[in-house]
Amino acid sequence: MSEVPPRAATAAALLIDALRRAGVRYLFANFGSDHPAIIEALAADRERGLQAPAVVLCPHEYVALSAAHGYAAVTGEPQAVLVHTDVGTANLGGAVHNAARARVPVFVFAGLTPFTLEGELPGGRNTHINHLQDTADQHALVRQYVKWSYDIRTGRNVPQLVGRALQLATSAPAGPVYLTGAREVLAEEVPVPEVAADRWGPVARVPAPEAVVDELIADLQAARAPLVVTSYLGRTQSSVDKLVAVAERLGVPVVEYNAEVLSFPHDHALHLGDDPHPFVAAADVVLALDTDVPWIAASAQPPAGAKVYVVNEDPLQESIPLWYLPADHHVRADSGLVLDQILDRLPAGEDPRAARRAAEAAAAGRRIRAEHERAAAADMAAGRLTPATVARVIAGLVDEETIVLNEAISVAPEVWKHLPRTLPGTLYGNRGTSLGWSGGGALGIKLAAPDSTVVAIVGDGTFYFSVPSATYWIAQRYGLPVLTVVLDNGGWNATKRNLRRQYDGGAADRTDRYWVNLQQSADFPGIAAAAGQARGTTVTRFEDLEDALRAGLDDVAAGVPAVVSVRLDPISHQAEDPV
Template identity: 45%
Template sequence: MFSKYTTSTAFLEALQEAGVSYIFSNLGSDHPAIIESLAEARQKGIALPEVIICPHEMVALSAANGFAQITGKPQAVLVHVECGTQNLGGAIHNAAKGRVPVLIFAGASPFTQEGETLGSRNEFIHWIQDVFDQRGIVRGYVKYDNEIRSGKNVKQLVHRALQIAQSDPKGPVYLVGPREVMEEEIERVIITPELWEPIQPSALPSKGVKEIVSNLVNARNPLIVTSYLGRNPDAVKELVRLSERLSIPVIESVPNYMNFPSNHPMHCGYLWNSQEQNELLSKADVVLVLDSDVPWIPLKNKPSENCQIYYIDIDPLKEQMPLWYIPSKHFFRADSYTALQQLNELLEQIYIHEDVVHNRWGIIEKFHNEQREEWMKQEQYREDVITPEYLTACVREIVNEDTIIVNEGISNYETIYRHIQASRPGSIIGSGAGSLGWNGGASIGVKLAAPDKMVINLIGDGCYLFSVPSTVHWMARRYKTPFLTVIYNNRGWKSPKLSTLGVHPNGVAKEINEFWVDFEPPADLAKIAEAAGGAYAQTVKKPEELKEALQNGLKAVKEGRSAVLDVYLPSIKSEGERSLLKKDNLLPKGAS
């Protein structure tokens, strides 16, 4: 038993009761009571979540994010007042938009200054870090925020926060506690965690099930589009079952999980920032959208006006997106796994034109095979340059059933999905959001969640720098979470360049080849990880060095040491220069 039972003690006990394994922490002057409770627990062998020291808050929340994506279980992140809250940066956006459950706790500056109670102000920073609305910093991103005002009901607040975080649509929650409140000595709090379970998954109405099934059965060219259904591996099995029963092709739009096996004959590719009309989407007469924020970008790629669209999602109104709509006949708030079970059960009971299904299977399988043949051509080895397609194909060779891919390739995001050929549920994840730098902390979280798995982190050089690699690799060494990082290094931010060309394809920026996004002269990115965390570091500039380098990195990770391979692709600057030379007929004959 604790010699002194405080609000902080009850807070930590509540996390333990709720099944939290880790507290990703960046501690400060607001946490003395928590530190005392943690220290006494260690001294006396009292079980509490393990503290993971995180020198940067972005990495802390990204690690909690990655852990929850693999396990479905929320973890805790402790940060220092409003400064630490702001230093969470884009990670709070990622947790919110990616619908990842996590509990964030921040202290607050003491509210007394003359020793009226234990924890009163005794450092100059307590005045500087006192702000009017600390919770308002994250209110636009969290599902729930509250202030702990007494230790007497702190466990109820923690369990309620975690109940909300884990109920669909899942997401982050935020609690704050002033120093004096966290120091308050109280009677031991007893609570029944089973009374705070998340809300049960919702199902389709029976009328909706019948209508969707009827339209799919009678469609000539049905299509399924999904993005994050694969967060539940069981939902993938049900989706395969539906697709196979009716020979329905599946497209993954900006996926952040493996939603449908890439090697399945009904898998028909990916949508990203597609600038051309997708053939299957344009021909579809019925489209079933399952768990997708952006099933297509309607400016250049959308279904026909006569297409019947049904939309099933845990968040069908996208209430946190000011501008969002698609022309769906019906919107259903339902859990995709539950909904697919309902659809499949009804399909077992009705008559289906088997000849139609059989003929469609042949057509779609042919489409699938031709698509894969085209992708394979892009993977060809070249003596002069390492292409992202070839790099991904080489990574694919070292992937097995015990591998988890972390993908934050951004300008190469679709390339990675196409050529890694993920076909197992849970074998690949993305952030599902737009604040770059998630990858490093997420890889640590994934490794903590699945210590027996090989974690391979595929990223661009911009994302690598955003991830705070010095913190990431220090943590990876300290907490024995080694993983392999492969940097798709084009020496700059290619995505802003592509965005500019998407709006101004023949503008002045293209004419003079200046987008203000290049990283020349390049940093020695791999050496950052070596210096901070003792990682194996290798820069790869020649195609003939690539496969051996990947084996070197794999060997280092298996021996317990992280590895970073900085692989040079054509630079964004040189790509532009070559296009200008080609335009002006200055390239040698036959050059491309």
């Protein structure tokens, strides 16, 4: 069946058809005055029985892009985000930063203000806002975050532009792309070009040079204290088992630093937690595998003479202006292929050196986990509401297949220490730094994994940033129930911590004047209930925690979004400035 008229179509119809043919399933849309031709094309599709791509209405653009980001994080498949001219593009805000830093493929389309104003062409300016939305360079709002941006200038090559956009978005390193089109162009009726959607695939994955792989294997085999540091190898879920196999065969421990996904099972004997610095400082071979910042140079560095390998799709982090990591080899390669290369070259049989390294690493891992246990046990025994006790209680209520998002920021490491995940695809974080991603991100993940229980753990500041009025409206409208657990410490702890790192004991620290105090007066479950009929409660006593969390999990199992807000000790008691 032909999915567009056989001889002619509008540019807007060709745009939608090209996305459909490329496999895009969802349009996360916030429509505006620039989209009449697109809306008409979608309506005509529905009349002809074409239901894809499905439209997911999003009252805020930040949530729309975050949802597309979450969907791509699970599936690797780019979805489309439609926004309104310059103002809708501006409302994407930090979400486009997140998508860029996380290297997720997303297709963003925005209209441009009409370029005729005397009735010369269909779609020309017809309201005063068309003048006010005319900017000198709309693309500048996102240019430093997108891999490619362009403007549709004629409908005659729209399928080719969509093909190029998605090809660039999905080629490593993946990322968002941005396409625009004015109303006059979108309304243009043109002959339908013949374009094969299956000939616009991403660039092929690249292995490492064989000589480098052989040198890496030899160095790891001979090492006294080797170390693998990773943050997002598990984005390709099949790579997790490969890393486990390499680590076991070579007796090499793994640290997940600032984990975006699960890259190594947390209960594995060779897992050494999330802090690389004690081990980096003593390592003689370090493999930085799919990680942006394997260690903080001001905290620890490998000793002189240590061999360092950086393996990444972008080993020089070309999108970050100030970044460097001295290494013996910077290797631009696909991590999964590199692990295959290592496994293919490893000789059969037991290696006593590997067994010794594995035993030493396992002992270190046991010490780390024992310390975590002691810290949490003390809080549990005392009945304190802390990130550790909340994570421990959640861990006792969910199964190993539950998907957990962690955007708790300053206490995110505490969450992973006490809520360990073991299966690929059950842990997600945000490699970007624009807080609030988990609101829409959790919805996109639930959309991609509808049969999974999804739990998002956030801070109170994160909850505000997530645009909850839009997040919970979408959750209720489209049946995307997620349990959100808010760790409410009454403010921005990351800001306080950074102040103390730089001015410990200074005037702000001595007098509790951090200006981070958000109080603990907001009814977070009430906000979600008002926006999307979510259920929930606020917990102020440890003895009520388990029942509240259990009820929240029951709610999402029944298809209802839920929010459990947990009041922790406040980080500041600063009085407000008089205003």
